[in-house]
Structure formats: C-alpha cells, structure tokens
Amino acid sequence: MVTAQPITIDLFAGAGGFGLGFEMAGFSVPLSVEIDAWACDTLRHNRTDMTVIQHDIRDLNTASSVKDICLFKPDIVIGGPPCQGFSIAGPAQKDPKDPRNSLFINFAQWICFLQPKAFVMENVKGLLSRQNFEGTKVIDIIKETFENLGYFVEVWSLNAAEYGVPQIRERIFIVGNKTGKELGIPPKTHSLDLLHINSSQLSIFACTGLLPALSLWDAISDLPPMNAREGKEEQPYISEPLNNYQNWIRNGSQTLYNHVAMDHSQRLVERFKHIKWGESSSDAPKEHGARRRSGNGELSEKSYDQNNRRLNPHKPSHTIAASFYANFLHPFQDRNLTAREGGRIQSFPDTYRFLGKKTVVSHKLLHREERFDEKFLCQYNQVGNAVPPILAKAIALHLQDKLELCPKAIGTL
Numbered sequence: 001m002v003t004a005q006p007i008t009i010d011l012f013a014g015a016g017g018f019g020l021g022f023e024m025a026g027f028s029v030p031l032s033v034e035i036d037a038w039a040c041d042t043l044r045h046n047r048t049d050m051t052v053i054q055h056d057i058r059d060l061n062t063a064s065s066v067k068d069i070c071l072f073k074p075d076i077v078i079g080g081p082p083c084q085g086f087s088i089a090g091p092a093q094k095d096p097k098d099p100r101n102s103l104f105i106n107f108a109q110w111i112c113f114l115q116p117k118a119f120v121m122e123n124v125k126g127l128l129s130r131q132n133f134e135g136t137k138v139i140d141i142i143k144e145t146f147e148n149l150g151y152f153v154e155v156w157s158l159n160a161a162e163y164g165v166p167q168i169r170e171r172i173f174i175v176g177n178k179t180g181k182e183l184g185i186p187p188k189t190h191s192l193d194l195l196h197i198n199s200s201q202l203s204i205f206a207c208t209g210l211l212p213a214l215s216l217w218d219a220i221s222d223l224p225p226m227n228a229r230e231g232k233e234e235q236p237y238i239s240e241p242l243n244n245y246q247n248w249i250r251n252g253s254q255t256l257y258n259h260v261a262m263d264h265s266q267r268l269v270e271r272f273k274h275i276k277w278g279e280s281s282s283d284a285p286k287e288h289g290a291r292r293r294s295g296n297g298e299l300s301e302k303s304y305d306q307n308n309r310r311l312n313p314h315k316p317s318h319t320i321a322a323s324f325y326a327n328f329l330h331p332f333q334d335r336n337l338t339a340r341e342g343g344r345i346q347s348f349p350d351t352y353r354f355l356g357k358k359t360v361v362s363h364k365l366l367h368r369e370e371r372f373d374e375k376f377l378c379q380y381n382q383v384g385n386a387v388p389p390i391l392a393k394a395i396a397l398h399l400q401d402k403l404e405l406c407p408k409a410i411g412t413l
Contacts (some may be wrong), residue, residue: 004373006405007072008396009033009114011057011079011107015042015382017346018078019050019123021392025400031070033057036377038356046352056060057106063113074114075405076396080122081107082385104386108145111176112168117403118177119146120395124171124386126155142174151176154183158391162188165347166214166245167317167390173395178404186398190214195315214245219315221343222246224256227262235259251349252316258379262325272308272334280309308336317345322384325359339379346383347390354379 005028010019014034016039023029033053034040040054053069061065077268081103104121111119121142130138143153153176160169163186177183180335195213224231224238235256241247249295264272312318313331319329320342328337339354360378377385 003335006075008076008078009070009074011077012081012103013043013052013079014039014180014377014385015387016047016119017348017386018392019066020081020348020352021387021389021394022078022396024077024389024393025396026406027076027396027400030374033060033069038376038378039382041080041355042353042382045355053095057103057110061106061109066110066113070114074116075118075403076399077111077114077116077119078121078392080106080385084263104142105145111146111151111375112149115150115178117405118175118399119151125171125172127172128157130137130154139174144174145278146174149176149407151178152180152182156185158185158395159192160347160388160391160397161192161213161316163391163394164190164211164214165390166216167320167345167388168192169319169388169391171387175399176239177399181402182403183399186394189394192316212306213316215314216311216317217248218243218245219317220341221313223334223338223341223344226261226335226338227257228261228269228331231260231338233258233260241253249344249347249349251351253350254348257340258343258358259338260358262336262359265334269334272310272329275308275310275329277310277312279329280399281307292375320345320384322381324384325380333370339383342380342383346386346388347388348383349389354382356382 005026008022008027008029009018010016010022010029013019014036015117016032019029019032029047029050031051031053032043032047033055034043035054036054039056040052043050043052043381060069107119128139132141133139139155143155150199152172156173156175158171158173160167160171165243175183190213191208191210192213194210196293201217219329222237222239222242226236237250241250271281271284275281276283288292307326308329309318309327309330310329318328324342325336325339329335330337331339339358340350343350343354344350356376357378359380360376398406
C-alpha cells in the first residue's frame with residue numbers, strides 16, 4: 001500500500017524551522033526558497049532530500065518562473081516574508097509602510113499562481129498595530145489581498161510556550177483556506193498557569209488536559225557547562241538527558257553541535273558576575289558598566305536595558321530573536337547563550353546543525369558601509385529568525401485535521 005503525504009513548500013525558509021515542523025507532522029516538504037547563502041547551506045545539510053532554491057524571490061514573479069521550480073501542486077504554502085520595516089526600495093512615491101511594497105506581495109503572488117488549499121504566513125505581533133501613510137491597517141491590506149485571491153482568512157495570535165516550546169514567543173499567523181470556513185487556532189497543549197504549582201495541586205487541573213509550560217532549565221540543563229571562549233562546533237555529551245524534552249530533542253544524536261561560547265573579554269565577564277536573574281547590563285554596578293569607545297577608559301553614559309539579561313532558569317525563556325547572542329545571559333554561567341542553547345529553546349533537535357559563522361558584524365553597519373557581500377545570516381540569526389518546529393508541528397497537525405489532508409491510499413504494490 002502506498003500513501004501520499006500532503007505537500008508543503010516553504011518560502012523565505014531561513015534555516016527551515018517552519019518546514020521542519022510540518023515534516024514532523026507527516027507532510028512532505030520537497031521545496032524551500034531562501035535568498036541567504038548560509039541559511040541555504042544549513043537547509044541542504046539537514047534536509048538532503050529537499051530541493052533548496054537560493055534565489056531572490058522578487059525575481060520569481062511570473063507563473064511560468066514559479067511553475068518551472070515548483071513541479072507539483074502543494075496543499076499548503078508556508079513562509080515568513082519580512083514585512084517588518086517594509087522595503088524602501090523603488091520609486092520615492094512608494095509608501096514603505098504599505099505591505100504591497102514589501103516582500104509580502106511576492107508571497108501572495110506564489111499563492112495566486114499555485115492556488116494551494118491553504119497557506120500560513122508568520123510575522124511579528126506588532127504587525128497588528130501598523131498602518132500605512134493613509135491610515136489603513138496593514139493587516140487589513142494583507143487580509144484583503146488574500147480574500148481577493150479566493151481565501152477565507154484568519155489571523156491567529158499564538159504563544160509558542162502554550163504548545164510545548166520553552167519560550168515566551170508571541171507571533172501572528174495569517175492563515176487562509178479554500179473551504180470558506182473558520183478553522184480556529186490549534187488546541188493548546190501547555191499552560192503558563194500550571195508552571196509553578198506543585199504536584200498535589202496539579203491533580204486539580206488534570207481535567208484541563210494541559211501540561212505545565214516548559215522552563216528554560218527543562219531545555220538546557222543537560223548541556224555541558226562552559227566559560228567564555230570555550231566550546232567546539234562538535235563535541236561529545238557529558239551527561240544523560242534529564243527529562244522527556246531533552247530525550248526527545250537529542251533525537252538519538254551522538255554529537256553536540258554549535259555549543260560554542262562567545263569570546264567575551266574578562267572585563268565583560270566581570271560585569272556578568274554582578275547581574276542577577278531578571279536583571280540586565282543596566283543593573284550592573286557603575287564600576288562594571290560599559291566604557292566609551294575610544295574614551296580612554298571613561299564610563300559610558302548609555303544604558304542598554306535589553307542587553308545581557310540574566311534568564312531565570314525556572315521560567316520559559318524570553319523570546320529568542322535574531323540578535324539573542326547579545327540579549328541574554330545563561331542563568332548560572334557568566335556568558336551569553338550559545339547557538340545550540342538557542343536551538344534548544346527554539347525546539348530544534350540536536351541533530352539539526354547550523355552552518356555559517358557563529359556571528360557577523362551588525363547588518364545595519366554592513367548596509368551603511370555598503371559591504372553587501374558580507375551580509376549573511378549567522379548561526380544566531382538563523383536560530384532566532386525561525387518558527388519553532390514544535391509550534392509549526394502543532395499548526396500542521398491542526399490544518400491536516402481541519403482540511404482532511406491525512407495521507408490517503410493511492411494504490412497497492
């Protein structure tokens with residue numbers, strides 16, 4: 001008996017977290033499109049049976065160019081076009097705050113050309129409050145665009161922590177389907193309210209069917225401890241997994257990848273020693289504060305409130321963003337998180353290796369200095385930009401159920 005898996009294609013794929021989650025749910029993900037070379041290296045290394053197209057999607061803007069690449073009809077198209085800070089390329093009269101002048105429109109073109117049963121578009125929650133120059137809500141423009149293509153459109157606001165990801169990560173998912181019916185959000189599996197109750201109280205909440213949200217320490221407590229400037233891209237584990245999440249996320253891996261600490265100066269390490277859970281660099285004693293650049297050792301007057309915040313091990317992590325190598329401190333060790341710790345918090349299996357350099361110079365600086373040939377997504381960027389695979393899996397299973405996309409027998413051997 002042969003079964004046909006439902007098919008998904010992944011646009012703006014990055015390191016592939018969105019597509020990986022759909023694969024975990026039983027979908028076939030035969031095609032990903034991504035512009036960044038290092039992210040494509042990561043995709044090809046981890047997804048050897050998938051076609052990875054490294055290309056600027058703006059050049060794939062006709063039905064023929066899309067169908068030359070996509071040789072099958074996908075059931076669902078997924079992706080996260082970067083609508084935040086909309087593109088300012090093109091004629092000056094274009095409104096940079098209007099999504100029709102951003103990469104969103106290229107995602108919509110693929111939906112128009114391929115006519116999938118459904119699509120899922122991920123973005124930041126702030127999109128809901130944005131308006132263009134004319135005062136029209138950005139989300140309304142996006143919804144209308146897809147409704148004109150024949151889709152019933154919903155906007156889901158989901159917190160990854162409520163689906164088994166050890167991280168408070170709120171994102172919106174714009175979901176369109178051809179049935180004309182509301183699908184509703186995927187059923188939650190975990191509760192933030194249950195995180196700090198004891199076992200005797202837990203029975204009271206058993207009827208909810210929800211599990212306590214996972215904490216940061218649930219995710220990373222088995223990883224080898226290290227100081228600044230320590231670690232290797234490949235190293236052995238030194239302990240057994242300590243809980244079900246760690247056992248699952250190891251995925252049978254015999255090698256630990258991407259667990260390399262940042263090259264902090266001794267002065268920075270001394271500052272970290274004075275930062276407690278929930279505090280950041282701005283809370284460090286003045287004598288351990290930042291120094292002015294080229295200021296002969298003088299203290300800087302600037303305070304970066306969001307930098308180097310010490311994470312609480314007993315709570316879900318704060319949102320892992322693209323720049324998380326500077327955002328957070330390990331709960332017990334005086335260093336920033338490693339790319340692998342970020343991957344654990346995002347729910348990437350340990351077998352999933354991130355390629356490219358660990359970090360790169362600020363993209364803003366590279367853009368300002370027109371060093372475009374150096375503008376790549378480093379390991380931290382790839383991890384932080386991703387849709388957490390476990391959340392993506394929950395979305396995929398829900399759509400599979402609601403759209404009746406479960407594999408069907410297509411013949412016998």
